[in-house]
Amino acid sequence: MSNLLREVCRRPLGIASLVTLVALYLGALLAGFIAVRPVNQQDLEHTYHPPTRITWHDGGLAVQVYRVVDRSGPAYEPVPGEYRRLHLFAPGFDYKLLGLLPLQRHLLQPADTDTVFYPLGSDSTGRCVFSRLVYGSRVSLTIGLIGITITMALGLLVGGLSGYFGGKIDFFAMRGVEFLMAVPSLYLLLALRSVLAPRFSSDQMFIVIVIILSLIGWAGAARVLRGMSLSIRRTQFVLAAECMGQGPLGILRLHILPNLASYLLVAATLSIPGYILGEAALSFLGLGIAEPASSWGLMLSQAQNIKIFMLNFWWLLTPGLAIFVTVIAFNLLGDVLRDVVDPRMKTQ
Amino acid sequence: MSRPIPNRHHLLAPLLACALLAGCGRPPPPPVEVTVAPIPVDAEVIEQPSGKPGAMLVETEPGDIATVNPLIAEDQSSSGVISRFIEGLVTLHPDTGEIIPNLAKSWEISEDGLQYTFHLRRGVCWSDGHPFTADDVVFTWRDAFYTKELDPQTGQPAIDPETGAPKLRYPSRPAYIQLIEGQEVKVEKLDDLTVRFTLPQLYAPFLLFGGGEEILPAHVLGPAAKDGTLLDQWSINTAINHPEQLVGTGPFLLESYRPGERMVFRRNPNYWRVDRDGHRLPYIERIVTSIVGDSAASNIAFARGLTDIEGIQPDNVTWISRAADKFDFTIHDLGPSTSTSFVWFNLRPGNDPDGKPFIAPHKLAWFQDVRFRQAVSYGVNREGIVQGVFGGRASPLHGYVSAKNAKWLNLDVRRYPFDPAKARALLAEAGFKTRADGRLVDAAGNPVEFSLMTNNNSNLRTEMATVFAENMAALGIRVELQFIDFNTLIRRTSESFNYEASLLGLGGGAPDPYASKDILMSNGRLHMWNPQQAKPATEWEARIDELMREIGREFDETKRKAAFAEVQAIMAEQQPLVFLVTGNEYVGIRNRWQNVQPTKLGGITWNLDALWAELN
Numbered sequence: 001m002s003n004l005l006r007e008v009c010r011r012p013l014g015i016a017s018l019v020t021l022v023a024l025y026l027g028a029l030l031a032g033f034i035a036v037r038p039v040n041q042q043d044l045e046h047t048y049h050p051p052t053r054i055t056w057h058d059g060g061l062a063v064q065v066y067r068v069v070d071r072s073g074p075a076y077e078p079v080p081g082e083y084r085r086l087h088l089f090a091p092g093f094d095y096k097l098l099g100l101l102p103l104q105r106h107l108l109q110p111a112d113t114d115t116v117f118y119p120l121g122s123d124s125t126g127r128c129v130f131s132r133l134v135y136g137s138r139v140s141l142t143i144g145l146i147g148i149t150i151t152m153a154l155g156l157l158v159g160g161l162s163g164y165f166g167g168k169i170d171f172f173a174m175r176g177v178e179f180l181m182a183v184p185s186l187y188l189l190l191a192l193r194s195v196l197a198p199r200f201s202s203d204q205m206f207i208v209i210v211i212i213l214s215l216i217g218w219a220g221a222a223r224v225l226r227g228m229s230l231s232i233r234r235t236q237f238v239l240a241a242e243c244m245g246q247g248p249l250g251i252l253r254l255h256i257l258p259n260l261a262s263y264l265l266v267a268a269t270l271s272i273p274g275y276i277l278g279e280a281a282l283s284f285l286g287l288g289i290a291e292p293a294s295s296w297g298l299m300l301s302q303a304q305n306i307k308i309f310m311l312n313f314w315w316l317l318t319p320g321l322a323i324f325v326t327v328i329a330f331n332l333l334g335d336v337l338r339d340v341v342d343p344r345m346k347t348q
Numbered sequence: 349m350s351r352p353i354p355n356r357h358h359l360l361a362p363l364l365a366c367a368l369l370a371g372c373g374r375p376p377p378p379p380v381e382v383t384v385a386p387i388p389v390d391a392e393v394i395e396q397p398s399g400k401p402g403a404m405l406v407e408t409e410p411g412d413i414a415t416v417n418p419l420i421a422e423d424q425s426s427s428g429v430i431s432r433f434i435e436g437l438v439t440l441h442p443d444t445g446e447i448i449p450n451l452a453k454s455w456e457i458s459e460d461g462l463q464y465t466f467h468l469r470r471g472v473c474w475s476d477g478h479p480f481t482a483d484d485v486v487f488t489w490r491d492a493f494y495t496k497e498l499d500p501q502t503g504q505p506a507i508d509p510e511t512g513a514p515k516l517r518y519p520s521r522p523a524y525i526q527l528i529e530g531q532e533v534k535v536e537k538l539d540d541l542t543v544r545f546t547l548p549q550l551y552a553p554f555l556l557f558g559g560g561e562e563i564l565p566a567h568v569l570g571p572a573a574k575d576g577t578l579l580d581q582w583s584i585n586t587a588i589n590h591p592e593q594l595v596g597t598g599p600f601l602l603e604s605y606r607p608g609e610r611m612v613f614r615r616n617p618n619y620w621r622v623d624r625d626g627h628r629l630p631y632i633e634r635i636v637t638s639i640v641g642d643s644a645a646s647n648i649a650f651a652r653g654l655t656d657i658e659g660i661q662p663d664n665v666t667w668i669s670r671a672a673d674k675f676d677f678t679i680h681d682l683g684p685s686t687s688t689s690f691v692w693f694n695l696r697p698g699n700d701p702d703g704k705p706f707i708a709p710h711k712l713a714w715f716q717d718v719r720f721r722q723a724v725s726y727g728v729n730r731e732g733i734v735q736g737v738f739g740g741r742a743s744p745l746h747g748y749v750s751a752k753n754a755k756w757l758n759l760d761v762r763r764y765p766f767d768p769a770k771a772r773a774l775l776a777e778a779g780f781k782t783r784a785d786g787r788l789v790d791a792a793g794n795p796v797e798f799s800l801m802t803n804n805n806s807n808l809r810t811e812m813a814t815v816f817a818e819n820m821a822a823l824g825i826r827v828e829l830q831f832i833d834f835n836t837l838i839r840r841t842s843e844s845f846n847y848e849a850s851l852l853g854l855g856g857g858a859p860d861p862y863a864s865k866d867i868l869m870s871n872g873r874l875h876m877w878n879p880q881q882a883k884p885a886t887e888w889e890a891r892i893d894e895l896m897r898e899i900g901r902e903f904d905e906t907k908r909k910a911a912f913a914e915v916q917a918i919m920a921e922q923q924p925l926v927f928l929v930t931g932n933e934y935v936g937i938r939n940r941w942q943n944v945q946p947t948k949l950g951g952i953t954w955n956l957d958a959l960w961a962e963l964n
Contacts, residue, residue, distance in 0.1 A: 044729065044736030072739035094441045124811050125733045125736055125818070185790050194836075291814055291829040292821075306644045310651075310667035 004265075007340040014336035024326060030136040032095030035106050035131035036117055041093075042290045043126030048313050051121045054086065061086040062109060063117050073311060085111040112205075123302065131317055132294045133322060137200035137236035141326065143210050144272035144278045152268055153220055158218070159225030160252060160260065164233055174226070180219040189218065193287045204290050213278055221267060226247050226261060232259050232347030262341040270334035273327040278326040280323055296323050359878040381476065382618045383594075388471030390453050396943045397622040399960030401615075401631045403940075405656045408638045408646040412608055416594055418562045419520035420490065430562070432613060433596030437466050438559035440591040440859055442950025445755055447555055451480070451563060451597060455555070461903055464545040465538070465718060469764040474595045478567050482537040487566035489535040489545075491573045492522040518578050520815075522561060531559065541776040550901045550906065565595045574624040587611075599630040599957040611637040621957055623727070630957035642805070648676075650936055656940075657952065660934040662741035663808060668936065675940045680946040684743050684751040685933035689809065689853040690925040691728075691800065691816060693721065696845045697885070706845045710794050715849075719778040725764035726771035728816060728822045733929050737811045745927040748864075748919045750947060752930075756861055758913035761920035762847075771823055788824030797826035801840070804831035804853040812928055813851050820948045847917060851928075852876075859949075861912040862900050868915060869896050877924045888918050895951070 008014035027034055053064040062083035066076040090109035097103045110117045120130035162173035192212055193205075200208055233236060233256070241251050276296075282288035283297030284304075291298070296319040303316040357834040358830050413426040418434050421427050436718070437452035450468040451457075474478040496505035497515040505514040509959040511518040513530060516523055526533060526615045531548035538544055547554060572581045586593050587605040594602050599622065621629040638647050643661060645690040650658035651668040660668055660679060669679050693715035696706045706713070715722045730744035746764070749757045759797040772782075788796040800816065802809045817827040825951030827849075840847045870893055884890035895911045895918075901906050919925065937944055940961045946952045 040818060040821070042732075042736070042815060044732035044815065047739075071735065074739055124807075162532045264894050269855070291810075291830065292817055306648060307663055307667060310664075335792055 004337075004340060007331070008336055009185060010215050010338050011339070012018055013332050014340075017332040018338065020150055020325065020329040021333065024137060024329070027134055028141050029098065032097060032103070033105070033129070034104065035095075035134045036108060036119060037128040037131045038093050038095075039127075039132055039135040039294055041127060043122065046076075046118075046122055046124065047124055047126045048311070049116065049118050049122040050076055050313075051125070051315050052116065052118050053078065054119070055083065057083040058085075059185055061088070061108070063115060066116065083115075084115040086117070087111055087203075094190070115180055121313070122317055123299075123316060126306075129318060132299060133296070133319060136294040136299055136319065137322065138291065139206060139289055140279055140297065140323070141277055143206070144275040144330075146207075146210045147214040147217070147270045147275040147278075148271055149220040150211065151271065152264055154215075154218040155221030155225050156260065156264065159222035159227075160229045161257060162222075163226040163229030163288060164252060164256065166230070166233075170226070174223070177219040177222050185216050186212075188212070189282065190287065191283075193288070206293070206295075209279075209282060210275070210287060213275065217271075217274075221271075224267070225265070228260055228263060229256050232256050266334055266338045266341060269330055269337055273330045273334045276323060276326055276330075296320075350460060351682060369380070379757070383477030385473040385477045385479075386471070387622060387626070388469055388473070388620045389629060392449075392469075392619050392956050393622055393624060394629065394955070396623075396945070396955065396958050398625045398627065399942055400630050400962065401627070401960065402633050402963050403521040403631065405632050405635045405959070406638070407635065407657050408640045408649050408656050410643045410646045411585070412639050412641055413587070415583060415604075416587045416602065416897035417579065419518060420579055421520065429611065431598070432600040433594060433598040433602065433616070434562040434564070435596070435598050436560040436562050437468075439948065440556075440560075441656075441949040442954035445859055445949050447559070449666065451560065455559070457555070461550055461552075462547045464547075466543050466545075466559065468543070469620060469888060470541055472597060473621045474565050474567070474597060475601050475616045475618050476568075477618055478565070478595075478596050479541045480563075480565075480597055480747075482543045483540075484563050484566045485508055485543045486535050487559070487570060487573070488564045489526070489533065491566075491648075492564055492569070492578060492645035493520070493526055494532050495573070500580055501504065504848045507853055518573075518575065520579065525557060526561065527552060528554075550875050550903070552900060552903050553860045554644055554858050557863070563597070566749065568593065568595045569708055579709065586913065587911070598631075607933055609951075613637070619957065623958070631960035634954070649710055651675075652937075653677075658936045659951075660739050660936055661808070662931040662934065664738065665741060665934050672936075675938070677936050679752055679934050679936045681936060682933040682948055683949060684930050686750050686752050686928050686930075687853050687855040688748075688750055689744075689812060689851065689928045691724070691736070691849060691851045691928065692877045692925045693798070693849045694845060694847055695842075695885070695924070697878075700844070700846065710790065710792060711798060711848060714790060714796065717778050717941070722764065722928065723771040723774040723778070723823070724820070724825075724924045725923050726767045727819050727825075728926065728928065729765070729766045729819050730769060730929055733812055733815050737808060737815065738929065738931055742929045742931040745930045746920065747916045747927060748925070749916060750930045752933075753859075756909065758916040760913075761917045763920070764923075764926075767875045768822055776825065782824050786824050787826070796824065797828065798848040799828040799830055800849045800851055801830040801837055802833055803834040805834065805838050808931070809851060809853070816851065816928075842873070843874060850876075860881070861908070861915070862896070865896050865900070869893050888922050892918055903911060 008018060050064065052066065053063055057065065057308050063086055065079045065082035065084060067079050069077050071073040086108055088108060089105050090111070091104040092106040092109040094102065095106055118128050118130065120128070120133065123132070158173050158177070162170040188208070189212060193209070195203070196208055236237070238251060241255055245327055279288055279295060280297030280300060283295055284301040289295040289298045299319040308316050352635070364820060374940065382523045407427055409428070410426045411423070413429050415421050415426050415429055418430045419429055434892055435451055436553045437450055438447050438455070439450040440446070441448045451468060451472065453469045455464060455466045468480070474480055478652060496518040497517045498504065498521050499506040507513070508515045528548055530553045533548070534546040536544045545554070545558060558750070569578060569581055582594060586605045587602060588607065591602045591604055596616070597870055599616055599621070600621050601616050603612045603614040605611045605674040615630050615633055617627055623629060636650070646658060646964055647664050647668060649655050649659070651671050654672070665679060672679065693708050695712070695759045696714060699705050704897055707715070709765065725963065728788055734740060743751060747758065747761045751757060775788065780788050780796065783789050783795075789964060790796060800813055802813045804810065813829050813831070817829055820827045836848065841850055868878070869875065870878070871880040874878055875881070878885060881889070884893055891914050895915050899908050933951070935946065943955060943958045944952060945955060947954060
């Protein structure tokens with residue numbers, strides 16, 4: 001494993017994507033610490049506020065002061081020469097670090113509580129886009145991890161077993177997989193969402209959707225894994241193990257699984273973006289995460305108002321950028337992993 | 349932007365099949381011969397300066413029409429098209445809101461208030477040149493509205509087993525509206541130009557609601573009323589294949605229609621209004637109406653200079669006005685609109701068919717407590733919604749009537765300025781407590797939380813709901829937001845009653861308070877918080893019922909106003925609807941159009957027949 005990591009870090013693309021992903025996940029983990037405001041705090045006096053400029057002023061970090069030019073737009077302009085002090089590790093609103101440790105310190109906070117400080121602007125009700133982005137990353141980034149855990153576990157179980165045992169088990173498992181592949185997933189999601197919506201609150205709904213997505217998404221992985229385990233089953237070391245009287249579970253665990261691990265790793269990395277994009281698409285359609293929770297897809301769906309394009313409130317599209325960066329990073333990492341893993345597969 | 353057409357084809361397929369089958373047995377409708385009649389003796393002369401005829405007006409309509417038959421039209425798009433060619437005897441003054449002559453030039457009301465005699469304009473003709481007479485009025489009321497369904501076996505009028513009343517042959521919305529407490533109005537023709545309506549009992553808004561009823565052409569629809577196909581007439585199919593069949597007295601006639609694409613209107617050559625120089629109106633030769641997907645697409649088309657005239661959402665005014673110089677248009681601010689927005693709680697007691705209560709009993713107890721509703725009202729930051737969501741282009745709403753309807757507005761009602769401290773005090777008085785973690789709990793310890801739904805295709809409503817949820821969070825109340833499809837929402841609020849709270853709006857803003865009876869009276873279909881009650885659930889609802897009945901009976905304007913003022917005061921005190929804000933109304937029109945005189949009530953299209961533009 002450490003070997004793999006070293007190989008990945010030797011490649012520039014590998015290290016770049018790894019660093020990006022680690023930063024993103026750290027951000028999600030420490031959301032409360034990084035955010036500048038509570039996720040749902042509104043400020044109806046400062047809706048659609050542009051990102052506030054952060055500068056070095058008077059020997060310290062400071063934020064530019066803006067004034068309203070047109071209430072109805074709304075439009076703001078910087079007040080020349082007026083700045084407010086910002087402090088690192090300063091006290092702010094209450095939160096729980098990692099959900100456990102009650103804290104007040106934040107990465108960056110204005111010295112006065114009434115300072116308007118929006119690192120990435122504000123949305124239609126004056127909520128901080130940056131803070132929502134950071135909190136929203138929790139949903140958008142974990143949805144992939146939960147999804148592939150279920151997908152890969154089921155795929156490995158069904159694919160590995162049916163490849164190993166073959167015969168009737170293989171036949172029925174594969175027909176079941178084909179059945180699942182034939183289910184039109186979008187319609188199933190729409191139907192399940194509307195049936196289940198009244199029974200779950202919006203944050204439970206999120207978990208429900210991931211589970212639905214992955215329960216119908218494991219079929220593809222199962223097919224590939226079945227093929228691989230079928231071929232590994234015929235190799236001499238497996239036959240040797242069988243001759244020596246090792247049970248099927250032992251063989252699966254000690255001989256077949258290690259040979260599938262490299263594929264699993266690559267496939268998992270490459271399929272995480274699918275879940276992130278899936279969440280974005282569902283939330284965009286109004287079927288995913290609902291207010292007042294925050295996710296990147298939800299934030300993007302709230303930016304589809306024509307006013308936002310016509311008045312050039314570009315900062316409301318930053319969730320799209322975040323999705324883009326995450327998806328690219330996962331794809332690059334997957335590619336690098338495959339490059340690293342593939343030659344080893346050949347040598348065996 | 350084009351609409352997805354396939355769906356509509358599915359809808360149309362059976363219609364077309366019917367038409368084809370019918371076509372085998374019955375000849376196609378006879379061609380309509382159009383003769384241009386002389387200008388009516390009683391033609392109305394407009395006050396505005398004369399203009400030049402011949403211009404073409406281009407506009408967009410969000411949403412397609414469902415029918416062109418006034419008897420079955422329910423949606424706004426269809427009614428809008430129909431009102432271009434079908435008119436009533438009276439109409440409303442665009443400035444004062446008074447009832448003024450339209451197809452009738454004058455009327456008399458008998459002393460007992462039961463007989464209305466209308467004198468029709470002499471010489472008015474339908475668009476095909478056939479004279480418009482009292483027969484048309486009698487036909488509309490007697491043959492289209494009040495004809496009874498005959499029992500095929502006995503030949504006697506069939507009886508509706510549920511109500512015990514005779515079944516109508518053409519059950520339609522206007523027919524039911526024109527039954528006064530279930531009784532018919534007697535309509536008689538005194539001579540060709542005089543009609544008398546005799547009411548079964550006192551009914552104050554008859555002049556407006558009865559007189560404003562759209563009159564149908566007897567010479568075109570008469571045969572259909574006899575052979576029982578009246579409700580099948582003037583369908584989408586007619587509009588597509590035989591638009592010339594759509595005969596009316598209004599200024600514009602439908603010339604062609606392509607579903608999902610566009611409608612073209614042509615000027616009525618037999619219209620009954622003339623300008624000062626004696627030329628027949630309207631000046632506009634054709635109106636081309638493109639059908640677009642939604643109001644956003646419609647607003648964009650105007651902002652890009654593609655259309656001449658457009659109603660603009662308050663939050664779109666700023667960016668659209670930036671193109672005003674480039675495309676040479678003006679946006680008129682018509683002040684507060686008649687549309688309102690409000691939150692209400694489901695107050696329906698009892699159980700659904702599965703035996704489960706519509707809402708959990710402890711929640712129903714909160715919602716039924718007037719102090720809870722008042723506290724919610726104090727907790728809503730209306731000024732913040734006006735500034736933040738509408739960018740200042742709205743005003744806080746304190747009662748049932750919007751500021752636009754100044755005639756009926758009662759300003760002296762209890763108001764709920766944003767005051768979280770007062771809200772907390774009221775909640776404490778009602779037995780609610782605040783837990784250590786800031787959450788509000790009731791006397792039994794249940795945390796106060798409810799779900800609030802609104803339709804997902806209106807960004808203003810979803811943003812208002814977001815603000816509302818945050819305002820409630822400040823009081824320790826958790827609000828779960830559900831943004832759902834509009835039709836699903838209406839089903840849940842009016843059929844299954846499976847919801848806790850909802851945020852919606854009402855449009856229209858009726859000129860007479862009695863039009864609100866379906867909303868305000870406890871047996872009303874649109875009595876949102878607890879519709880169609882067998883008998884009023886609360887004393888204040890009973891009092892509102894009583895006042896509304898008085899408004900229906902009473903002729904004296906001051907008494908009616910006093911009664912409606914009391915209704916508004918009760919609504920404000922009880923807060924069954926927690927009113928939020930009313931947006932301002934904006935219309936844009938290209939500057940090439942002359943005679944544009946926007947009024948608060950009539951908007952910009954009240955004198956569409958007098959608008960003109962230079963030909964280029």
